[in-house]
Structures are given as C-alpha cells and as structure tokens.
Amino acid sequence: MKLLIKNMVCPRCIIAVKDILEAEGVKVKSVALGDAETEGELTDGQSIAIARRLQNMGFELLDDPRSQLVEQIRIAVQELVRMKGERPKMSDYLSHNLKKDYSTLSKLFSEVRGITIERFAIAHRIEYAKELLCYSQLSTSEIAYTLGYSSPAHLSSQFKQVTGMTPKEFRALEQHGRLSLDEL
Secondary structure, three states: OEEEEEOOOOHHHHHHHHHHHHHOOOOEEEEEOOEEEEOOOOOHHHHHHHHHHHHHOOOEEEOOHHHHHHHHHHHHHHHHHOOOOOOOOHHHHHHHHHOOOHHHHHHHHHHHHOOOHHHHHHHHHHHHHHHHHHHOOOOHHHHHHHOOOOOHHHHHHHHHHHHOOOHHHHHHOOOOOOOOHHHO
C-alpha cells in the first residue's frame, strides 16, 4: 500500500516516518521523500494511530487525491531544483514524472497552494542558494551554475528580487534567516 506523507523534507524525516510505521507493526517496503510503501493494507486502527503519530511529528498523512498530487508536485520541484547537471524544462519534467498535462498540474497547484509552480520553484532555488551561501565555499558563479542559472547576474538579480539583498550581502550577514523546506 502506498502512503503519501506531507512535510517530509530530509533524510531524518524518512527515518522518523519509517520508525513510526514500524512501531505500529507495519512492514515497510520503502520510504522516500513524500511517500512510504508498506506490505499489505493498514487496519483502520493502524491508519488512525499512524496519522496521529505523524501529526505529532509535524507530518500529515494525505488521503485526498488533490492534496496528494500537490505534494507530488512539491517533491518533484524540490528534486528538480537540487538536480545535478543540466536540468530539463520544468513543465516537461513535471508532466513526464507525474503523467499529467502541465496546465492541469499548474492550475491545481495554484488553486491549492495560492502560488504558481514557477514562483514556488524560484522560492526553492533561492533557499537552496542561501544554503550554499551559508554552508559552502562556492563562489556566486559556482552557485549560479549549480542551480542552473544562465549567469551569476541572473542569480543575483533573482536573489535580490526575492530577498532584498545580493548574495554577497546575504553571505556577510551574521544571522541568515533561512526557511525550512516545509515552510515553502
């Protein structure tokens, strides 16, 4: 049985979700960002207990098909932003991976999240840029390349538009004010 879980954003989240499922006596086939696959169906009691425990940890078990698709879009955008090397066009990537027309995905995402997929992807790219600025020795040019920007100037322009400061100004701050991925 496949379960979709909201707010799984890191390897520690995967471990926490796996631990919750196993604590409820569920045999786990796999756990990845945003989903878990179990052997067999869950009992009603297991479903309720798992949902409560997930909620206590800041996760949400998604059972509404629209919410599930929005979560799949969110995860796919996150994967695309962090993809190494040359990236495909976002609309092609999402359509291919989610097996839906991009206009359908875009409309649904905007309705549910109140932001376009494009703006959401930009927010993720900027948060990833912040992470690289804080925790790496990469230059702005290297970060621009890593994130798939056409130039360092494009990264700087978009970074300033979103944050109100340049990457250099951000790097010089003592308190960086980053968002966690589940806040996006």
